[in-house]
Amino acid sequence: MSTAIVTGQPVPGSTLEHDLRSLGFDVRVAADAAEAETLLAAAPAGDRVALVDARFVGHRHALRLGLTDPRFPLAAVPGAVTAQPAARQALTRAVARETTAGGGTALAVDSLADRVVTALDADGCEVHRPELGSLVAAVPADPQARNEARQAVAAVDDEAVRLKSAVKSRDGFFTTFFISPYSRYLARWCARRGLTPNQVTTASLLTALVAAGCAATGTRAGFVAAGVLLIASFVLDCTDGQLARYALKYSTLGAWLDATFDRAKEYAYYAGLALGAARGGDDVWALALGAMVLQTCRHVVDFSFNEANHDATANTSPTASLSDKLDSVGWTVWVRRMIVLPIGERWALIAVLTAATTPRITFWVLLAGCAFAAAYTTAGRVLRSLTRKARRTDRAARALADLADSGPLAGLLVRAGRGAYPRAASYAALAGGALVTAGALLWGAGWPTVLCAAGYTVLSAVAVSRPLKGALDWLVPPFFRAAEYGTVLILAGKAGVNGALPAAFGLVAAVAYHHYDTVYRIRGDAGAPPAWLVRCIGGHEGRTLLVTVLAAVLTAAQFTVALTVLAVAVALVVLAESIRFWVSAGAPAVHDEGEPA
Numbered sequence: 001m002s003t004a005i006v007t008g009q010p011v012p013g014s015t016l017e018h019d020l021r022s023l024g025f026d027v028r029v030a031a032d033a034a035e036a037e038t039l040l041a042a043a044p045a046g047d048r049v050a051l052v053d054a055r056f057v058g059h060r061h062a063l064r065l066g067l068t069d070p071r072f073p074l075a076a077v078p079g080a081v082t083a084q085p086a087a088r089q090a091l092t093r094a095v096a097r098e099t100t101a102g103g104g105t106a107l108a109v110d111s112l113a114d115r116v117v118t119a120l121d122a123d124g125c126e127v128h129r130p131e132l133g134s135l136v137a138a139v140p141a142d143p144q145a146r147n148e149a150r151q152a153v154a155a156v157d158d159e160a161v162r163l164k165s166a167v168k169s170r171d172g173f174f175t176t177f178f179i180s181p182y183s184r185y186l187a188r189w190c191a192r193r194g195l196t197p198n199q200v201t202t203a204s205l206l207t208a209l210v211a212a213g214c215a216a217t218g219t220r221a222g223f224v225a226a227g228v229l230l231i232a233s234f235v236l237d238c239t240d241g242q243l244a245r246y247a248l249k250y251s252t253l254g255a256w257l258d259a260t261f262d263r264a265k266e267y268a269y270y271a272g273l274a275l276g277a278a279r280g281g282d283d284v285w286a287l288a289l290g291a292m293v294l295q296t297c298r299h300v301v302d303f304s305f306n307e308a309n310h311d312a313t314a315n316t317s318p319t320a321s322l323s324d325k326l327d328s329v330g331w332t333v334w335v336r337r338m339i340v341l342p343i344g345e346r347w348a349l350i351a352v353l354t355a356a357t358t359p360r361i362t363f364w365v366l367l368a369g370c371a372f373a374a375a376y377t378t379a380g381r382v383l384r385s386l387t388r389k390a391r392r393t394d395r396a397a398r399a400l401a402d403l404a405d406s407g408p409l410a411g412l413l414v415r416a417g418r419g420a421y422p423r424a425a426s427y428a429a430l431a432g433g434a435l436v437t438a439g440a441l442l443w444g445a446g447w448p449t450v451l452c453a454a455g456y457t458v459l460s461a462v463a464v465s466r467p468l469k470g471a472l473d474w475l476v477p478p479f480f481r482a483a484e485y486g487t488v489l490i491l492a493g494k495a496g497v498n499g500a501l502p503a504a505f506g507l508v509a510a511v512a513y514h515h516y517d518t519v520y521r522i523r524g525d526a527g528a529p530p531a532w533l534v535r536c537i538g539g540h541e542g543r544t545l546l547v548t549v550l551a552a553v554l555t556a557a558q559f560t561v562a563l564t565v566l567a568v569a570v571a572l573v574v575l576a577e578s579i580r581f582w583v584s585a586g587a588p589a590v591h592d593e594g595e596p597a
Contacts, residue, residue: 001026003043004067007036007112008054011146016052019060023068025050033099033112040095049091050082053111057149058137059158065130066137069248072128076117079139087125094119111139135161163188166246173334175344179238186235187242197244198254201261204236208265212272215354218279226272227355233265234347252524252587259520260513262343267292267509269350270363274502277359285501286493287363289508293485294367296512298374300403300478303519305381307399308392308474341373385471392469400468402518402528403477406460407539413461421465426472426479432459433483436544440490445551445559449491453548456483457541481515484540488547492563495556503563510571511543517578526587533577537570 004025006017017027028043030036036051043049050067056079066077073087083091094116120127136153140146166187167180190200211229214222240258244250274288338345349369353362414421421428432455439452463476485508492504514537518528528534538546543566550562581587 002048002050002068003028003039004050004052005030005036005039005043006052006054007033010054014054014057016054016056019063020050020052022060023064025067029054033095036112037092037095037099040092045088046085048082048084049088050080051091051095051113051116053079053113053139055111055139055146056080056137057140057146057153059135059153059156059161061158061162062132062135062137064162064248065132065135069128069130069250071250074120074125075128075130076113077130077132077137079111079113079137081113081117081120081127090120090123090125091116094123114139133161133165162246166242168241172342172344173338174348175238175342178348179235179344180242183235183238184242184246187239187246190239190243191247195243196254197240197247197249198251198257200236200240200243201254201257204233204240205261205265207236208233209268212268215269215272215359216275216279218276222276224355226269226276227351230269230347230351230354234344237262237265237343253582256520256582256587260516263512263516266295266343266347267512271502271505273354273359273362274505280358282358282360283501284360284363285505286489287360287367289489289492289501289505291363291366291370292505292508292512293482293489294370294374296485296508296515297478297482298370298377299519300481300515301374301378301381301475303523304400304403304474304477305385307403307522308396308468309390311393311395339373340377341369346370382472382475385474388471390471392473394467397467397469397473399522400474400476401464402522403515404460404464404468404480405477405515405518405534405540406464407537407542408535409457409545410461410464410539410541413458414465417461417465419465421462423466423470425463425466425468425470426475428459428463429476429479429483432456432463433479433486435459436483436548437486437490440487440494440548444494445491445556447552450545450548450552453487453545457545460541480540484511484544487544488563491547491551491559495551495559497556497560500556500560500563503560503567506567507563507570510567510574511537513578514570514574517574521581524587526581529577529581533573536573543570 002025004020005028006020007030009031010017010029017029020027028039030039040049040051048067052063052067056063058077058079062077063080066075066080067082069075070084073084074090075082081091095112097119098112098115117127134156135158136149136156138145138149140149163184166184167176171180207229211226211233214229215226216222237258240254244254270288270291274285277284341349346366346369350362350366353365436449436452436456439449443449443452460480463480468474468476488504488508489501492500514529514533521528537543546566547563550566551559554562
C-alpha cells in the first residue's frame, strides 16, 4: 500500500482524497508541515509516499501520471510529489529542510509539495515531471482561480486522454489503422479486470505458439487458422504495451518479456511453417533459417546504428535533414514506415500469405520484402554516417564492442597485435565475413573452409583492435552476425541430410537470443553480459571456427548431431544467465518500448 500525505486544511467539496484512494493510496492528513514530516517518518519504509497539497485541483489521470508511475524514483506534478523507497531519504531531507525554513506552518502561502520539489532540484535529484498535455494539475490560490481550474477539469475528458496516450505516437500503418483503434479498448477491459501486461504478453506468446502448431499441420485449414491466430497474437502484443501505458504498470521484467517474446513468436512461427511444408513434401527449412538470419541482422543494424549515434555530438547531416523534411509531408511518413516492413506489416503479410498460399511462397515474399527493407534502411544510414561529422563517445564505442560479441580467440589476437593492426574496423569485418561465407559456399565441409574461418578470426580481431568510433564502425556487429549465421546456414544446407537445417535453425535461434539479450542490457545501461558467458560460448569467431571444424571432421549425420548438441548447450547457458539477470534486483530500469521493425 502506498501512502499519500495531504497537507493543509481540507477544501470543502474536494474529491482529492477519494481520487488518491482510487489510485491505491492510504490517505493521511497533515495540518501543517511539521505534522507532514512526522507522518512521512511513520510511513512504512518499503512503501511509496506522496505529498499532496489539499488545495490541488486536477484530473485523476494527472495524479496517476505524477504519483504512480513505477519507472521513476522521484516524480511530481504541480501540487504533488512522490518518492519510491529508493528515494525516500532524499524526500525526507527536503521535507525536513522546508519544515525548518517555514517554521512548520507556511502552508497557506504556498505549496509544501512544490517547495519540496524545488529543494529536491537544488539537491541535484532527478525529478520526473510527466507531460500532462491538456490535463489539469494546479494549486489555486483563491476561490476564483479554484473555480476556473474546476471548469478546465470539466472541459477535458481525462479518460479519453488516457485511452489516447495508451497508444504509441509513432507506429506502423497497419498497427495504427487496423489494430490500435480497438486494441486500446481491449487494454482498458484488461485493466478493469485486474489483468497485468505480463499476463497479456504471455497470452500473446501462447497464441503465437498455437498458430505455429496449426501451421505445422500442413493442411489448408491449419494454415488458415495459423494466419488468424497470428493476427490475434499481434493484437495481444499491441494490447500489453497499451495496458502498461494505460494502467502505468511498467516493469523491468515486463519490458524484457515483451521484447524477447516478439522474437520467440516470430521465429517459432517460421519453424511451424517449415514443419508444415515438410508434411506436404516441401523442404523450406533453408528459407525459414534465411528469414530468421535476415531479420536478426536487420535488427542488429538498427541497434548498432542507434547505439553509435544516440549520444554523439555534432550529429547532423544533409541526409538526416532531407529525412526530416520528408517526415513533414504527411503521406511520405506512412510510405516510409510501411516499406521498412515493421512488425505489424510483416506479421500481416505472413498471416495473409500463410492462409492463401504455401509456406514456400510465404518465405520467398518475406525474404524479398525484408531484403528490400534492409537495403533501404542500411543505405540511408550509411549515407547519414558518411555525410555527418559526428564525434562518437567512449560509451558508444564500448557498446559497439559489446554488440560485436568477440570471444577469447579475438581477444588473444588483439593482445598479440599490440596495437599494430590498421584502423579498418568495418572493412576488416566485411572482408572476414565475405571470406568465411565464400569459403563455405565454395568448399562446404572441408579444410579450406576451416582456413577461411581462421582468416575470419584474424580479421575479426583486426576489426575490434581499436575503439569503434569510425563513421561506419557501427557496421561491425551486423557483419559479424551475417558471417556467423550465414556460415551455419550454408554448411547445414550443404550437409544434405535430414535434420541438418532444423538443427542449424535451433543453433542460430539460441545464439540470436544471446545477441538480443546483449542489446537489451546495453539499452538498460547495464552493460554487456558477463565476460564468463561470452568465453563459455566462444564468441562469434570461436563458434564460427568450431562449426567449420565440426563440418570438416564429422560425417553429415554426425555434424547434424553436433549442431543439435551445440544448440542445446548454448541455449541452456544463455537462457539460465539471462533469466537470472532479468529477475534479479540488479536488472536495469525499464527501457523504452519502441522495438525495432
